[in-house]
Amino acid sequence: xxxxxxxxxxxxxxxxxxxxxxxxxxxxxxxxxxxxxxxxxxxxxxxxxxxxxxxxxxxxxxxxxxxxxxxxxxxxxxxxxxxxxxxxxxxxxxxxxxxxxxxxxxxxxxxxxxxxxxxxxxxxxxxxxxxxxxxxxxxxxxxxxxxxxxxxxxxxxxxxxxxxxxxxxxxxxxxxxxxxxxxxxxxxxxxxxxxxxxxxxxxxxxxxxxxxxxxxxxxxxxxxxxxxxxxxxxxxxxxxxxxxxxxxxxxxxxxxxxxxxxxxxxxxxxxxxxxxxxxxxxxxxxxxxxxxxxxxxxxxxxxxxxxxxxxxxxxxxxxxxxxxxxxxxxxxxxxxxxxxxxxxxxxxxxxxxxxxxxxxxxxxxxxxxxxxxxxxxxxxxxxxxxxxxxxxxxxxxxxxxxxxxxxxxxxxxxxxxxxxxxxxxxxxxxxxxxxxxxxxxxxxxxxxxxxxxxxxxxxxxxxxxxxxxxxxxxxxxxxxxxxxxxxxxxxxxxxxxxxxxxxxxxxxxxxxxxxxxxxxxxxxxxxxxxxxxxxxxxxxxxxxxxxxxxxxxxxxxxxxxxxxxxxxxxxxxxxxxxxxxxxxxxxxxxxxxxxxxxxxxxxxxxxxxxxxxxxxxxxxxxxxxxxxxxxxxxxxxxx
Numbered sequence: 001x002x003x004x005x006x007x008x009x010x011x012x013x014x015x016x017x018x019x020x021x022x023x024x025x026x027x028x029x030x031x032x033x034x035x036x037x038x039x040x041x042x043x044x045x046x047x048x049x050x051x052x053x054x055x056x057x058x059x060x061x062x063x064x065x066x067x068x069x070x071x072x073x074x075x076x077x078x079x080x081x082x083x084x085x086x087x088x089x090x091x092x093x094x095x096x097x098x099x100x101x102x103x104x105x106x107x108x109x110x111x112x113x114x115x116x117x118x119x120x121x122x123x124x125x126x127x128x129x130x131x132x133x134x135x136x137x138x139x140x141x142x143x144x145x146x147x148x149x150x151x152x153x154x155x156x157x158x159x160x161x162x163x164x165x166x167x168x169x170x171x172x173x174x175x176x177x178x179x180x181x182x183x184x185x186x187x188x189x190x191x192x193x194x195x196x197x198x199x200x201x202x203x204x205x206x207x208x209x210x211x212x213x214x215x216x217x218x219x220x221x222x223x224x225x226x227x228x229x230x231x232x233x234x235x236x237x238x239x240x241x242x243x244x245x246x247x248x249x250x251x252x253x254x255x256x257x258x259x260x261x262x263x264x265x266x267x268x269x270x271x272x273x274x275x276x277x278x279x280x281x282x283x284x285x286x287x288x289x290x291x292x293x294x295x296x297x298x299x300x301x302x303x304x305x306x307x308x309x310x311x312x313x314x315x316x317x318x319x320x321x322x323x324x325x326x327x328x329x330x331x332x333x334x335x336x337x338x339x340x341x342x343x344x345x346x347x348x349x350x351x352x353x354x355x356x357x358x359x360x361x362x363x364x365x366x367x368x369x370x371x372x373x374x375x376x377x378x379x380x381x382x383x384x385x386x387x388x389x390x391x392x393x394x395x396x397x398x399x400x401x402x403x404x405x406x407x408x409x410x411x412x413x414x415x416x417x418x419x420x421x422x423x424x425x426x427x428x429x430x431x432x433x434x435x436x437x438x439x440x441x442x443x444x445x446x447x448x449x450x451x452x453x454x455x456x457x458x459x460x461x462x463x464x465x466x467x468x469x470x471x472x473x474x475x476x477x478x479x480x481x482x483x484x485x486x487x488x489x490x491x492x493x494x495x496x497x498x499x500x501x502x503x504x505x506x507x508x509x510x511x512x513x514x515x516x517x518x519x520x521x522x523x524x525x526x527x528x529x530x531x532x533x534x535x536x537x538x539x540x541x542x543x544x545x546x547x548x549x550x551x552x553x554x555x556x557x558x559x560x561x562x563x564x565x566x567x568x569x570x571x572x573x574x575x576x577x578x579x580x581x582x583x584x585x586x587x588x589x590x591x592x593x594x595x596x597x598x599x600x601x602x603x604x605x606x607x608x609x610x611x612x613x614x615x616x617x618x619x620x621x622x623x624x625x626x627x628x629x630x631x632x633x634x635x636x637x638x639x
Contacts, residue, residue, distance in 0.1 A: 044084035044092060048099045051118035052084055059111040065134035067158030071106035091127070098124035105154065109133035113163070115141040127152040131181070137164040137197070145170025154181040156219070157197075164197040167223070172207035178214055183243060184222035195222075196246065202227035209233050221245035221267065229254055239263055245290075246270040253296070255279050269293050269314070281306045288312040292338070295319055305330045316340040316362065326351040336360040340387065348372060348393075353379050364389040364414060371396065374415075374425065383408040389416035389438065397425040409433050416440035416462070424449050424463075433457060440487065441465040448472060448494070453479045464515060465490030472496050474527045483508045489517025489538070496521060509533065517541055524548050532556075540564050540585075552577045559583040563610070567591055571611075576602035587612040587634065594618035595635070601625040610634040 061073040077088040084099065085092035091101030099122050113135050119128075120143040128147065131154045140155060140163050147153075153174065155163055167182065174180075182198055200223050209215070209232040218236075221243045228251030233242075240262050246269070253268070253276030261283060267290040268274060276291075277298040286307045297319035304310075305327035313328075314336060321343035328337070329351020337352070340362045347370040348363065358380050369392040377386055388395070395418040407430045420442035428437070429451035437452070440462045447470035448463060458480050464487040472494050477483060488494060496519055511531045515538040522543040528534065529550050536559040544565045551560075552574035560578070563585045570593030571586070578584075582605050591614040599609065600621035607629045616638040624630065 043097055044090075044099065045097055048122055049080070049084040051121050052078060052087070052090070052099070053080060054118040058114055058117065059109045061108045062110040062134070063108055065108045065110040066106045066132045068106035068132050071108050071132065074104050074107035075109070093124070096124075100124055100149075101127040103127070103129040104133065105129045106132040110136070112136045112138040113141060115139075115143065117141065117143075120144065120146050123147065123149065125150055129154040131156040132158045133162075135163050137162070139163065139165040140168055140171070140198075142168040142170045144168060145173040148174065149176060150174050151176055152179045153177060154179070156181045156183045158184070162197060165199065167198055167200045167204060169201065169204045169207065172204050172211055175211045176214070177208075177212040178238075179217035180208075180212075180215065181217065181219040182223050183219045183245075196224040196248075198223045200225050202230070206230040206232055209236060214238050216262075217241040219243040220247060222247070224248050226250075228252070229257075231256070233257055234260070237261060241265040243267040244271070249274045252276060259283065261285065264288070264309075266290065268296075278304070284308045286310050288314075290314045291318060293317045297321075299323075300325055300328070302327045304328065307331060309333055312336040314338040316342070318342055320344065322346075324349055324352075328352060329354050331355070332357065334358055335382070338362040339366065341365045344368060346370075350376070353377070355380065357382055359383060360385040362387040362414075364391065364416075366391055368393055370394070373397070378407060378427075381408050383410055385412040386410055387412060387414035388418055389414050389440070391418070394419040396421065397427075407431065411457075412436040414438040415442070418442060420444055424452070426451075428452070429454070431455065435482070436460040438462045439466065441490070444468060446470075448488075453477070456481060458483055460485040460513075462487035462515075464488060464492070464517065466492055469493040470495075474525055477508055477511075477527070481508055482510070484510055484533075485513035486511060487513070487515040489515050489519050489541075491518070494519055496525065512536065514538065524551070535559065535580075537561070547572070549574065554578070555580060557581060558605070561585045563587040563589070565589050570594075571596055571616075573598060575599070579603045579605075581606050582629075583608045585610040587614070589614050591616060595621055597621050597623070601628075603628075605629055607631045611638070613637045615639055 056075045056078050061075065074088045084090055089103045089107065090099060092098060093100050102125065120141065123146065125147050126149050128150060200220065202225065205225060209230055213236065215236050216238050217240060219241065222245065225247040229249060231254050234254050234256035237260060239260050241264060243265065245267050249271040250273035253274055255276065258279045262285055264285050265288045267288065269290050269292040271294050273295060275295045275297065277296065278301055280301050281303045284306055287309055288311060290312065292314050296315065299322035300320065302325040304325065310331050311333050312335060316338045323346035324344055326349040329349055334355050335357050336359060338360060344366040348368050353376050359382050361383065362385060364387050371394045374395055374397040377383065395415060407427065410431050411433050413434060413436065416438045417440065420439065423446040424439065424444055434455050435457045437458060444466040446468065448468055453476045456479065459482050461483065474496055509530055509532045512533050513536040514534065517538055518541040520543065521539065524544060524547065533556060534554055535556055537557060538561045540561055541564040544562065545568050547567065552572060555577055557578050558580050559582060561583065567589035571591055573596040576596060576598035579602060581603050584606065585608065587610045593616065595611060595616055595618065601623045604625055604627055608631065612634040620635060
């Protein structure tokens with residue numbers, strides 16, 4: 001569910017990428033004389049045209065410089081023989097002819113920003129958008145402070161080679177700012193685990209919030225601030241959007257920010273040391289509240305029902321507790337509700353099933369209890385994600401076929417450890433858009449239904465630790481052409497074979513995670529040989545005696561677990577080809593010979609190395625790579 005926790009952040013990023021191309025209305029001054037209703041249009045000033053051309057000449061254009069798939073070289077239209085007011089991305093004041101707006105977002109610019117760039121001579125600029133270009137880690141020039149008329153400044157980025165270093169203190173001199181955007185964003189993937197390239201001093205942030213009192217949008221996600229938040233933020237009464245994701249913030253969050261009269265979007269996610277509580281809500285302006293991965297704590301107040309426009313409420317991996325107020329069911333606009341990894345207790349309010357616009361419901365890893373009919377969730381006609389694992393719930397299903405015209409378009413179904421009994425619910429066959437199905441650690445019985453192998457959009461399937469039985473031919477996987485993760489082991493009583501026509505089967509070679517724990521395997525499934533992108537292989541508690549040599553060619557492997565098998569022979573020194581390994585566990589086998597000396601120095605990434613419970617002899621490896629990541633070495637119960 002890692003991917004979903006951060007979906008709101010991605011939605012916000014994509015939603016506002018084109019902000020500055022649409023929010024700059026130009027005031028048109030006309031002659032009010034009743035005899036003359038025409039507007040005088042002035043051409044671009046020569047010195048401003050020259051400044052723009054000089055700026056253009058300081059950069060190359062490259063498609064790889066912009067992350068946006070619909071980017072194009074905007075400066076290609078900048079030629080000296082035409083009026084600069086007609087150039088792509090340029091806006092002029094129609095009365096004076098001065099350049100007042102530059103939008104080069106996703107313009108494929110590549111190069112370093114000159115600290116004395118002619119750009120900063122355009123003192124009439126009201127809007128400047130240079131987002132999603134490649135500025136080769138250059139610093140934001142201090143001369144940015146000379147553009148005193150700026151209302152909108154966007155230097156956000158979607159690639160790694162953007163502005164770097166400290167945000168100049170001069171940015172706080174821009175007292176007319178309405179919008180400042182320095183955030184990171186990505187297209188097509190989730191904006192987590194990004195690297196912070198920019199740093200902002202706490203003193204600069206304080207000065208900015210003191211001087212730019214008309215700010216409406218302040219987006220600093222993935223800018224390292226490393227301080228507590230200044231209370232001057234509570235004075236920004238015009239503020240509508242505040243995004244401070246992964247800024248290394250700490251201390252107590254000023255509760256007064258929640259009471260700003262116009263605040264609609266608040267994103268504080270991934271600031272682990274930032275503490276705070278939800279207030280008693282009075283305003284109804286909030287649309288998005290995103291607090292994932294912070295140290296916010298306390299209960300959800302019943303006054304949350306006053307946030308009648310709330311669309312996204314995402315607070316996983318925090319320290320919230322108590323019962324969920326049934327008042328949440330009154331938020332009819334709610335589309336995303338993520339409360340996972342907290343300490344919530346009690347029953348899941350039935351009022352949630354009234355939320356007809358709900359698309360994401362994630363309640364896993366709490367302490368919810370009680371019985372709940374899965375069929376209740378089918379009332380949520382817009383539901384895309386349902387994730388309820390590891391609670392104290394007892395879910396049950398009437399196990400009836402559901403008319404496809406009424407079933408929601410669920411794409412992610414996580415029901416691990418939910419005390420499900422009986423057979424795999426047959427209505428799952430109608431979830432034709434399903435790409436993730438997790439039924440791990442339940443009490444499901446019977447054979448694996450054939451219809452699961454017909455869900456051709458599946459990328460993840462986990463049926464491990466149930467009471468399933470019967471025979472599985474691994475070539476059935478060929479029908480799941482998008483599958484990347486498969487778990488079938490555990491308490492199941494399955495038997496496996498390669499299938500009848502393995503030579504003619506198109507194996508889903510993109511499988512990255514394969515878990516066949518306790519599956520009565522007596523040899524390595526040959527199908528594994530064709531998994532070109534395999535990163536995690538779990539084959540513990542089987543009857544495998546030998547490891548084929550081709551396994552050592554799978555250099556993408558990060559996790560190899562073959563413990564509790566009757567493996568014989570020596571550990572091949574070719575194991576040290578697997579330089580990406582993080583976990584290696586060959587414990588509780590019958591391996592003999594010496595430990596390959598390279599095991600201490602073959603990988604900087606190796607964290608767990610367990611060869612315990614074998615018949616290994618000789619010396620422990622004496623050399624370990626500098627900067628290694630080893631956390632555990634277990635060579636016990638050998639010779």
